[in-house]
Amino acid sequence: MGHGMASTPTPPPTPTPAADADKRASFEREALVHLDSLYRVALRLTGNPAEADDLVQETMLKAYRAWHQFEQGTNAKGWLLTILRHAFINEYRRRTRHPETVDLDAIEPFSVFEELQDDDPQGTFFDRIVDDEVLRAIDALPEQFRETVVLSDVEGLSYEEIARVLEVPVGTVKSRLFRARRMLQAKLYDYAVGMGYIKGSST
Amino acid sequence: MNCRECTEHLYEFLDRELTPQVEQEIRQHLADCPPCGEHFDFEKLFLDFLRARCRAHGAPAELKLRILRELFDE
Numbered sequence: 707m708g709h710g711m712a713s714t715p716t717p718p719p720t721p722t723p724a725a726d727a728d729k730r731a732s733f734e735r736e737a738l739v740h741l742d743s744l745y746r747v748a749l750r751l752t753g754n755p756a757e758a759d760d761l762v763q764e765t766m767l768k769a770y771r772a773w774h775q776f777e778q779g780t781n782a783k784g785w786l787l788t789i790l791r792h793a794f795i796n797e798y799r800r801r802t803r804h805p806e807t808v809d810l811d812a813i814e815p816f817s818v819f820e821e822l823q824d825d826d827p828q829g830t831f832f833d834r835i836v837d838d839e840v841l842r843a844i845d846a847l848p849e850q851f852r853e854t855v856v857l858s859d860v861e862g863l864s865y866e867e868i869a870r871v872l873e874v875p876v877g878t879v880k881s882r883l884f885r886a887r888r889m890l891q892a893k894l895y896d897y898a899v900g901m902g903y904i905k906g907s908s909t
Numbered sequence: 910m911n912c913r914e915c916t917e918h919l920y921e922f923l924d925r926e927l928t929p930q931v932e933q934e935i936r937q938h939l940a941d942c943p944p945c946g947e948h949f950d951f952e953k954l955f956l957d958f959l960r961a962r963c964r965a966h967g968a969p970a971e972l973k974l975r976i977l978r979e980l981f982d983e
Contacts, residue, residue: 730981741976742967759972766976819951829951832958840962858924859956860963865926884920891955 718774733773736782737766743783743861744790750856751794753845761798765790784867787857791871818891822904831903835894843893851886858883910938915945923953 719725744765748758768789769776776785822829844852850872857863857871858879865883869876899906915938921927922935939946 741973745968762972763976763979767979770980819948827947829954832954837962837965840959859959
């Protein structure tokens with residue numbers, strides 16, 4: 707299972723100068739173009755630029771070694787993200803953040819839209835919130851929500867692709883996305899109230 | 910389609926994950942129901958905002974060089 711992986715392991719083709727050049731060209735064209743995406747995801751997973759660098763480098767190395775197993779024409783971005791996530795789980799998560807256990811029922815689906823009805827129904831306060839604040843809010847999410855929201859809202863993967871990378875059912879992707887987005891809205895709303903960008907109805 | 914059914918499909922609609930038929934039913938409801946229309950507009954604005962804020966940065970240039978060196982021994 708997995709993105710574009712052949713079901714039986716194919717032995718690597720015999721290296722010749724022409725085959726090497728072909729491999730390099732196709733890897734650059736189909737894999738290296740996703741470097742920015744891999745880095746953004748790695749940074750949100752590790753929370754640390756130096757570890758994100760190492761994780762992405764390791765991912766690219768593994769992907770290059772396994773390149774003959776990638777089915778040309780299938781989704782290279784999903785395939786690479788799967789490799790990255792496995793590397794993260796196996797080698798980085800132990801040393802960095804711990805996977806949190808999350809009580810799903812404890813999360814109230816707080817609707818910011820309803821809170822803003824009297825104050826800022828168009829959500830213009832978003833314009834005043836800078837990149838770093840949004841990234842901080844994402845980083846504060848429990849890992850399973852963080853990775854789902856990053857793959858969807860930052861990297862634009864479909865539910866099906868996210869389900870394959872995270873190895874969970876599509877229904878789980880949907881419910882995590884719903885809760886993750888609500889949690890983010892609530893955090894950013896609280897931040898905007900704290901900064902005085904909006905009044906806040908409860909205070 | 911009523912408001913509750915429409916709202917249940919909120920994110921699937923914005924993420925373009927619905928069949929054309931359900932998508933059309935939602936469009937129709939949103940056209941007929943201004944409160945739902947405003948709610949969907951707000952959520953779309955939020956998702957566009959998230960994406961714009963998070964995609965500003967990519968991989969550092971040194972990392973790309975490091976990877977090229979390692980892979981192709983440049």
